Amino acid sequence: GAGVSQSPSNKVTEKGKDVELRCDPISGHTALYWYRQSLGQGLEFLIYFQGNSAPDKSGLPSDRFSAERTGGSVSTLTIQRTQQEDSAVYLCASRGTGLNSPLHFGNGTRLTVT
Amino acid sequence: AQTVTQSQPEMSVQEAETVTLSCTYDTSESNYYLFWYKQPPSRQMILVIRQEAYKQQNATENRFSVNFQKxxxxxxxxxxxxxxxxxxxxxxxxxxxxxxxxxxxxxxHLIIQP
Incomplete structure (x- = not known):
């Protein structure tokens, strides 16, 4: 079956512009996560959606970052007024309902802010 | 809060050798799960192996095994x-x-040399 799909694969934007990153999770997965991976670093948690519950936004680094998940499926991560320090790979993952179900990741979007 | 520490930024071994990657964690939880993920240059995060904390037996997956010391x-x-x-x-x-x-x-970062 299809895995987690992210688009675009790469995005170059100018400082100050807004960007939208898209994630299509695996069908039927109720949990969806966004992580950020900066060069040479591990994965930094950003936001977590679980079903119809309010999202866990505790990892968002600033109010320039927001995310939505429409219809319990597709998610969009929006970064407003991008800064150079926002340059990173943004990874999306989804997870099934089993208690120890692993996260399944997409290939990520590499964002470069010039 | 949980922390995970990997003390080896980079390792290099010859093909066919055995290599061990270390990981320590800190938590006050009693019920948890541990995972190893592999990320090749394609950026895809691939699940290698997982371990339930309540299981004493170490997980194995073909050439991959863990040493879990709770x-x-x-x-x-x-x-x-x-x-x-x-x-x-x-x-x-x-x-x-x-x-x-x-x-x-x-x-x-694990490098296997020919």
Whole structure:
């Protein structure tokens, strides 16, 4: 079956512009996560959606970052007024309902802010 | 809060050798899960192996096995008969019991030399 799909694969934007990153999770997965991976670093948690519950936004680094998940499926991560320090790979993952179900990741979007 | 520490930023071994990647974690939880993920240059995060904390038996998946020492909070990954395709970043990750995300270490860059 299809895995987690992210688009675009790469995005170059100018400082100050807004960007939208898209994630299509695996069908039927109720949990969806966004992580950020900066060069040479591990994965930094950003936001977590679980079903119809309010999202866990505790990892968002600033109010320039927001995310939505429409219809319990597709998610969009929006970064407003991008800064150079926002340059990173943004990874999306989804997870099934089993208690120890692993996260399944997409290939990520590499964002470069010039 | 949970922390995951990978103390080896980079390792290099010859093809066919056995290599062990270290990981320690800190938590006050009693119910949790541990994972090793592989990230090749394609950026795809691939699940290598997982361990339930309540299980004493170490998990194995073909050439991959773990040494889980719960009292010491240690979770090392052993790769036997290493292959060129094993070259990648390896991330150790922790997940609390229940629907929750992962906390990742900073990763170990493993290079398999021909």
């Amino acid at each position: 009292a010491a909070k240690s979770f090392s990954l052993k790769i036997s008969d290493s292959q060129l395709g094993d070259t990648a970043m390896y991330f150790c990750a922790f997940m609390r019991g229940g629907a929750d995300g992962l906390t990742f270490g900073k990763g170990t």
